[in-house]
Amino acid sequence: MSETNGDLSRNTATADGVEAPLAQWLERRLGRGEPVAITSLGRPKGGYSAETWLVDATVGGTPERFVLRRETADPPIYPTQVPGLEVEVDIQYRVMEALRRAGGVPVAPLVGYEADPSVLGQPFFVMGFVEGEIPAESPPYPSEGFFTQISAPARHRMIEAGLGALAQVHQVDWREVGLDWLIAPGTEPSVETQLAVWQRYGEAELGGRAHPVLDDGLRWLRSHAPSPSPVVFNWGDPRPGNIIFDQGRCACLTDFEACSIAPPEVDLGWWLMFDWTMHEGAGLASRPDGDPGRDEQIELYTKASGQEPGSVRWFEILAAVRYCYIVVRVMNRAVAQGHLPADQTIWLDNPASACLAALLGG
Numbered sequence: 030m031s032e033t034n035g036d037l038s039r040n041t042a043t044a045d046g047v048e049a050p051l052a053q054w055l056e057r058r059l060g061r062g063e064p065v066a067i068t069s070l071g072r073p074k075g076g077y078s079a080e081t082w083l084v085d086a087t088v089g090g091t092p093e094r095f096v097l098r099r100e101t102a103d104p105p106i107y108p109t110q111v112p113g114l115e116v117e118v119d120i121q122y123r124v125m126e127a128l129r130r131a132g133g134v135p136v137a138p139l140v141g142y143e144a145d146p147s148v149l150g151q152p153f154f155v156m157g158f159v160e161g162e163i164p165a166e167s168p169p170y171p172s173e174g175f176f177t178q179i180s181a182p183a184r185h186r187m188i189e190a191g192l193g194a195l196a197q198v199h200q201v202d203w204r205e206v207g208l209d210w211l212i213a214p215g216t217e218p219s220v221e222t223q224l225a226v227w228q229r230y231g232e233a234e235l236g237g238r239a240h241p242v243l244d245d246g247l248r249w250l251r252s253h254a255p256s257p258s259p260v261v262f263n264w265g266d267p268r269p270g271n272i273i274f275d276q277g278r279c280a281c282l283t284d285f286e287a288c289s290i291a292p293p294e295v296d297l298g299w300w301l302m303f304d305w306t307m308h309e310g311a312g313l314a315s316r317p318d319g320d321p322g323r324d325e326q327i328e329l330y331t332k333a334s335g336q337e338p339g340s341v342r343w344f345e346i347l348a349a350v351r352y353c354y355i356v357v358r359v360m361n362r363a364v365a366q367g368h369l370p371a372d373q374t375i376w377l378d379n380p381a382s383a384c385l386a387a388l389l390g391g
Contacts, residue, residue: 047082047149051097054148055086055155058141063089078106078286079118083158094158095140100151103362106355107265107287108230111213117286119144122154124285127206133197135281159281161273169307170269171317179277181319186277188269188321189329194279195267195300196333199293203262211262211290218260218290224250224347226289231354234361242382245389246350255340258292265289267296268303297330298344302352302384305345310384342388349385356381 048067055065071083082097100118109115122142128134138157146152164170171177176184203209212218228247235243264271265287273281289295301323308316316322321329331337338344360376363369 047097047099050148051084052086054143055088055095055140058155059088061088068092078284079121084155096137096156096158097153098156099149099153102151103366104358105286106358108226108354110211110226110289114210116144116152118142118152118154120288121285123210124208124288125156127203127208128198128201128285131201131206134201135194135279137281137283159273159275161275161280163273164269166270166307169311169313171308171313171320172311176320177317181317183277184317184319185321187274188326189333190274190277190279191267191269191272192300192326192330193333194272194282195264195296196330196335198264198267198282199261199296199334201262203290208262208290211288219257220255220292220295220347223289223291223295227347227351227354231350231357234354234357238376240353240357240377240382242386242389243350243353246346246353246385249389250343250347250350253340253343255294255343258294258339260290261293263289263291263293263296265296265299267300269307270303292344293334293336294338294341294344295347297327297338298341298346299348299351300330301326301341302345302348302388305388306380306384310380310387342391346385346388349381349388352381353379353385 048070052065052067056063059065066087067084068087069085071085072081078101080097080099080101082099084095084097086093086095098118098121100116105115105117107117114120119142122139125136125139128136129139137159140155140157142152142154143149144152162175164176165174168174176187179187201208203211216222231243264282264285266284271282271284272279273283304323304326308320327338327341356379357376360369360373364371364373369375
């Protein structure tokens with residue numbers, strides 16, 4: 030998604046026929062007794078998970094803006110945490126409903142979920158639009174864009190706010206709000222369970238192909254097993270690029286399809302691993318003033334959560350292993366779609382592999 034939340038590529042054409050049925054669906058779901066007309070649709074230029082549409086509409090003649098997330102026909106990007114739990118927009122919507130009930134975690138206002146694929150071709154949900162800015166990932170936000178243009182104290186407050194929001198996610202009483210459906214029957218939520226879920230997924234995607242860096246990562250993880258931490262609700266994909274910021278505060282968290290019940294360090298490791306890819310991994314010689322480094326970010330999370338995280342490096346390497354598996358999946362999908370030749374080697378040589386190798390050598 031672009032760094033400014035409303036700055037998406039625009040498409041005022043029919044947009045593969047969704048306008049009329051979407052307008053009818055919105056009329057029914059909003060339940061205001063007012064006609065809905067779609068005035069334009071916009072889509073971000075990237076993304077590998079569900080389709081995202083920015084919807085400008087009039088409701089009873091009054092302009093309103095919504096966001097549509099529609100499942101793709103491709104296999105899901107992330108591994109299945111629970112057998113049968115594979116529709117990523119369903120996972121996202123149910124999680125966001127639970128987080129709104131819990132309070133404290135900023136998520137978008139929800140309009141509704143539609144499981145019937147006959148309406149728009151795939152299951153989808155609609156939520157309200159949230160104003161703000163999203164740190165760009167291409168080019169990396171520390172090198173270009175609004176993050177480089179704000180003051181050093183504002184940069185610090187922004188990252189501190191993001192880590193504070195992550196701590197809020199981890200403080201959700203997941204049992205109380207009914208998120209226990211994220212635990213597969215007959216299993217106990219733990220870091221070992223997560224490692225097993227991701228390894229099964231990765232091995233299936235590799236299909237017998239050798240990935241030496243991943244093998245090194247798995248050996249390291251097994252030989253440096255961390256002490257267990259109490260499990261919490263995990264966001265799954267915590268990073269600045271999944272936060273809408275408004276004047277330095279977190280106005281909205283997005284993208285919960287990789288969520289799980291696991292130790293909080295699983296999320297923290299992902300945040301820190303991704304931070305590495307946006308800085309050292311992107312070749313930046315230094316951070317912009319005010320942009321906190323790894324150790325300071327761990328301190329900020331500790332302050333916000335009130336809990337001292339353990340074995341952080343182990344969870345950063347777990348995150349890099351997960352990232353490598355995701356790239357293999359994405360490249361397999363690209364081959365299946367005819368976008369890449371079958372003999373491509375991006376699945377092996379890519380920024381995720383470079384990240385894992387660097388963290389193992391650090």
